[in-house]
Amino acid sequence: MSLASVPMPEEQTGSTPETHSPLDLLAHCRESLGREIQHRYGEAPFRATQLFQWVYKRGIGDIAQMSDLSKGFRDRLIQELVIPTGRIHSRQISEDGTRKYLVEVESGDLVETVLIKQPRRNTLCVSSQVGCAMGCKFCRTATMGLRRHLSASEILRQVMAVIADSRSFGDTFTNVVFMGMGEPLHNLPNIRTAVRVLTDMHGIGIAPRKITVSTVGLVPAIREFGATVPANIAVSLNATTDEVRSQIMPVNQRYPLEQLLEVLREYPANKRRRITIEYVMLHGVNDTTEDLRRLPGLLKGVPAKVNLIPYNANAGLGFQTPPEEWVAQWQRKLHEKGVEVTVRWSKGRDIDAACGQLLTVTGQKKGKAAREEMLAAG
Numbered sequence: 001m002s003l004a005s006v007p008m009p010e011e012q013t014g015s016t017p018e019t020h021s022p023l024d025l026l027a028h029c030r031e032s033l034g035r036e037i038q039h040r041y042g043e044a045p046f047r048a049t050q051l052f053q054w055v056y057k058r059g060i061g062d063i064a065q066m067s068d069l070s071k072g073f074r075d076r077l078i079q080e081l082v083i084p085t086g087r088i089h090s091r092q093i094s095e096d097g098t099r100k101y102l103v104e105v106e107s108g109d110l111v112e113t114v115l116i117k118q119p120r121r122n123t124l125c126v127s128s129q130v131g132c133a134m135g136c137k138f139c140r141t142a143t144m145g146l147r148r149h150l151s152a153s154e155i156l157r158q159v160m161a162v163i164a165d166s167r168s169f170g171d172t173f174t175n176v177v178f179m180g181m182g183e184p185l186h187n188l189p190n191i192r193t194a195v196r197v198l199t200d201m202h203g204i205g206i207a208p209r210k211i212t213v214s215t216v217g218l219v220p221a222i223r224e225f226g227a228t229v230p231a232n233i234a235v236s237l238n239a240t241t242d243e244v245r246s247q248i249m250p251v252n253q254r255y256p257l258e259q260l261l262e263v264l265r266e267y268p269a270n271k272r273r274r275i276t277i278e279y280v281m282l283h284g285v286n287d288t289t290e291d292l293r294r295l296p297g298l299l300k301g302v303p304a305k306v307n308l309i310p311y312n313a314n315a316g317l318g319f320q321t322p323p324e325e326w327v328a329q330w331q332r333k334l335h336e337k338g339v340e341v342t343v344r345w346s347k348g349r350d351i352d353a354a355c356g357q358l359l360t361v362t363g364q365k366k367g368k369a370a371r372e373e374m375l376a377a378g
């Protein structure tokens with residue numbers, strides 16, 4: 001069974017719902033919505049721009065208030081257009097200000113969305129799937145298994161729910177990362193639609209350089225992402241040998257280091273938009289002196305900056321956090337070797353919002369089966 005056999009929803013921008021079926025505004029990029037409006041109502045595609053501005057710019061979802069649309073058109077939209085909102089099931093606030101939301105996206109499915117408070121920016125971390133099939137051994141989300149992909153609409157419902165809630169805090173976010181629950185590139189069509197809306201100046205209007213999509217290293221999807229999505233990419237490397245990487249990240253059995261690094265060397269990055277190499281430091285597992293020696297060589301030719309993430313042992317999966325001095329030594333040595341490197345200590349640790357800790361109560365253990373199917377791919 002191939003990776004493609006894991007359920008992949010159709011890209012919603014390309015689908016043409018039957019006339020009179022509900023039209024979900026959040027499922028479409030502006031161009032796709034314009035086509036849909038023309039097809040259904042014979043209205044000019046620029047009506048989609050007006051709808052985007054009402055919903056995404058002004059935060060108004062009441063069609064009756066959309067005064068620049070004709071009364072007749074509004075009446076038809078009231079019958080068919082739906083503008084869903086993610087329902088915030090719960091919200092926890094960390095001592096460092098980070099807010100972790102449990103958002104009900106559809107039919108009782110809960111996903112986690114985190115607003116990370118930082119000194120000079122706030123970053124929204126969104127989920128791309130309910131659970132995850134990738135089975136990384138250091139990740140709590142992996143223990144849920146994959147329940148399903150999120151649709152583009154469900155991804156954007158998280159964003160809209162946090163935008164609405166943030167008004168009561170007087171803040172918002174400046175950056176978006178797809179690093180919540182799930183492997184985003186396993187759900188690439190819907191990620192692509194969501195990024196189009198996020199970066200649309202008539203939509204949410206975030207600069208592409210402020211959006212980062214992470215991946216565990218799905219090689220064909222990285223190639224496709226680089227060619228079709230105007231956002232940054234972050235790749236979880238997390239080891240310097242196939243032996244260790246396969247132990248902690250089963251995906252490495254399907255796409256070993258050599259294949260992964262080759263696609264990264266060919267990746268269409270440039271000096272301003274380098275690939276972020278995420279390296280979760282699991283003390284005594286992947287942060288040995290030998291790993292430190294090998295890493296710069298592995299990254300030769302990759303337009304990369306390295307993000308060291310000391311493991312958050314609160315996840316309770318048997319791995320240890322490296323000592324701060326050891327992390328500092330890694331940073332110093334890599335820097336001496338000419339590698340651009342930063343350290344990211346997880347935020348929101350007291351509310352389980354940190355990397356690798358996202359886990360919802362509705363999780364089901366389907367992961368093993370999905371993972372075995374993926375790894376059996378030829």
Ligand code: SF4
Nearest residue numbers: 132134136139142182
């Ligand atoms: S680290 Fe990411 S890709 Fe790996 S299991 Fe967790 S959510 Fe999935």
